Amino acid sequence: MDNKMIGAIGSTQLNSWNQVSNRGKAEAQITLFTVPKINDSQSIVTNIWEELAQTYNMQNATFDEVKEVATRLYKAGEITFKEVVTLTFDYEKATNYIKQHAPVYVSANFTMYETEADKSGRRDWIAEFGARAAKDRQYGNLVGYAAKTRILHILQQFEK
Incomplete structure (x- = not known):
């Protein structure tokens, strides 16, 4: 100028x-430098992890319980939609679909799960996602490995 x-x-x-x-x-x-006041909904979000950890044991939970936890964390804004999808993908339905539509290619005891569930359907989901992550890494599926590792870290927050 x-x-x-x-x-x-x-x-x-x-x-x-x-x-x-x-x-x-x-x-x-x-x-x-303004510190926002915590309102009731923020307080609920902050305590959601503690509340869920007191209610659910991810080392001994059913798939329905995992779905409930994922849904509540998502509604509280604590996990992403992708994480919900990864947590709630129904391996049992997928296994049954494969057995039904490709019986020649899979054995009768085929399962997509990496770990065993007890008779009531309870499973150690931390061990399950740890095994899934390890398998993805072994096969070079780094995107799957990263997704499963993220889920593993989420589930480890519930360890007692």
């Missing part, structure tokens, strides 16, 4: 512009 242009704007206009400009910066700086 040349000197003629500055003279045309005038010192009063420049001072007004500087005040407005600096006021915006000062407000932004104050906002950066």
Whole structure:
């Protein structure tokens, strides 16, 4: 900007512009240091992990319990949709579908699970997702490995 242009704007206009400009910066700086108040919904979100950990044992849970945990964490905004999908993919239904539609290619005792469930359908989901992650890594499925490892870290927050 040349000197003629500055003279045309005038010192009063420049001072007004500087005040407005600096006021915006000062407000932004104050906002950066404001601590938001925790309302009831934020308090609930903060306590969701503790509440779920007291209710569910991911080392001895049914698939329905895993689905309940995933749904509640997702509704609280604590996990992503992708994580819900990974947690709640029904390996039992997938196993049965494969057995039904490709019986020639799979044995009768085929399962997609990596670990055993007890007679009531309870399984150690931390061990299950750890084994799934290890299998993905072994086969070079790094995207699957990363997804399963993330789920493993989520489930480990429930260890007692």
